[in-house]
Amino acid sequence: MGFLRASPPEAFVFLRSLKEVDLTxxxxxxxxxxxxxxxxxxxxxxxxxxxxxxxxxxxxxxxxxxxxxxxxxxxxxxxxxxxxxxxxxxxxxxxxxxxxxxxxxxxxxxxxxxxxxxxxxxxxxxxxxxxxxxxxxxxxxxxxxxxxxxxxxxSEKQVEQLHLIAHQIVKRIQLKFELKLAKDNILRERKLKRQLAHDVRSPLSGISQLVELTDFHDSSKEELGEVIKLIASSADSVLELTDEILNDILIKDELKKSKSVFTFEALGKKLLNLYKPQAESKQIKFSVHYDSLKREFTGKNLLPLIGNLISNAIKFTAEGGSVRVDLNLIGLKPKDEKIRVRVDDTGIGMTPEQIEAITQTDTRDRLKSSGANGFGMGLLFVRELTEDLGGDLHIKSKPDRGTQITITLPLTLE
Incomplete structure (x- = not known):
């Protein structure tokens, strides 16, 4: 059933290969x-x-x-x-x-x-x-x-009521998602107000000082005309600056939408809590290592992206093997900073042909349309999501020698 737990005595403990997963x-x-x-x-x-x-x-x-x-x-x-x-x-x-x-x-x-x-x-x-x-x-x-x-x-009544509960579950998930988007919108609006207040203050201050320093009684018409032109020019600059800020915010809003906020420590501990039980069930040594930086960063879809990499590694690593995750911030300048995710396993590895099938566009399209074995479709999802987020994926692997997958992603650091 859905219910298959190893711990409670009456939970459903299934035989392996009940239904082997051939992903489509x-x-x-x-x-x-x-x-x-x-x-x-x-x-x-x-x-x-x-x-x-x-x-x-x-x-x-x-x-x-x-x-x-x-x-x-x-x-x-x-x-x-x-x-x-x-x-x-x-x-x-x-x-x-x-x-x-x-x-x-x-x-x-x-x-x-x-x-x-x-x-x-x-x-x-x-x-x-x-x-x-x-x-x-x-x-x-x-x-x-x-x-x-x-x-x-x-009974028909019981079935009807169970389907109503299922509908409520779906509705609640949707509401949670919409609430998260609404909260993100509020945060973006607050950020926009702060940015507008900061960027518009200087030119407005210049206009105010210009008005204070101008003697409107003793100045000639020509001098007043020049002052008015300067004021109008500064006002136009303020409007242009405001439009640029608003357009920039709207573009980023369309591209990034909802994001989750992490520190490296919080993300590392979350991954360890989620995936250590999978590894322990196969007697696989699982470890997560991360930078000690305390800064927060936003990264939409980081959990499902890294989680699929980890699940893939555990799935194709034999009992007694190991899976290691490293989370690091790279880049010498703030504008160049990226998160690097590296997953190393001692699993079955991949041939050059299998790696090419994941990384090349034409073979990836065939995999998506015709289906693939587990590692193929799993890594295909990781590759596509990485590209959607503006990142890069690199694979190093040899048959029976394990696999190393490295992902670099651009981040918004708070």
Whole structure:
């Protein structure tokens, strides 16, 4: 189900390769949508815990979860079994649910895919009902699902109410996104006012001083005419300066829209908290190293961008291997400063042909249209998002020798 946790005793612990992930353009669209929403999964528990419990009460089931699914990971943000958790996507029934238009209903003990799994034979779960979470007709970004031990079906009324809850979850995500945009707009307006006050003060002060120093009684018409011309010229300069500031703000607003604010320490700790459980489940040594700078910077989509790199590295690194992340500020001058993200792993590596398939435009287009294996589509998403943000991506890798991926991104430093 969506519910597959390793810790609670009655959670659904799936056999590996329940459904191996062969990523397609649909998956690419899903991850792009999640990146646009820029969700912080760890902060969503308070938003959806009550709705998850309500779904279980309506369905009369022991279990209900709210999940989001990216290329490789199912993120459980609310569950009647506990709090935030994660697991490989291929181990989750909800991996099937996101492919459905309306819902997925399964009698677990009768389905050959699941009847011998430990959540059926050991924990006694018999029934699953999952609803894909969609924005309009777009691809599903996650699921609301319930699972029971003592029921075999839901009534029409129960199904209707579960779909209403799923609708509320989608609506709440949309409202959170719109609220974030509204807050960003307020911050931009405040910044604009400060910038206008600073940049317009000098020319206005010059006009004021010119008026104070002019003797309007004893000056000739010619002298007064020159003063008036200077005042008019200064006023025109103020108007031009104001237009330039406003146009610059509007252009940046269109390009950057909503952004998240980080320090290197905050970003590093967030990545460690999110992805260390994935690494530990495979006995992979995972570490994050970052500059000690205290300055804040804005970087839209940094979490999904770096997160997909990390998930990709963990996915294709064998047990006992290592994944290391380095976050650094580079550039000698403030205007040249960029963030550098480097992910090193001891995984299976890539051939030159595989690297070319990720970095060359024509092969990338074919991958998107025809589908690709996991690392191909996962890194394709990273490459495209990096380019959208005005950054660069470089890959160093050899088969069976691991991979190093370096991303540099322009930043707005606060």
């Amino acid at each position: 353009s649909k998956d690419f669209s899903r991850v792009k949508k999640l990146a646009d929403l820029d969700l912080d999964y760890q902060e969503l528990k308070e938003d959806f815990s009550i709705l998850s419990s309500l779904a279980a009460n309506i369905a009369g089931t022991e279990l209900s979860e709210v999940n989001f699914i990216d290329n490789f990971t199912q993120w459980t943000v609310a569950s009647t079994l506990g709090g935030f958790s994660q697991k490989p996507r291929e181990e989750a029934i909800c991996n099937y649910t996101i492919e459905e238009d309306h819902h997925l209903e399964i009698h677990l003990a009768e389905d050959p895919r699941f009847k011998n799994s430990n959540y059926v034979t050991q924990d006694g779960y018999r029934y699953y009902y999952g609803i894909p979470l969609k924005f309009g007709d777009d691809v599903a970004i996650g699921t609301l699902c319930v699972g029971g031990k003592n029921i075999d079906e839901l």
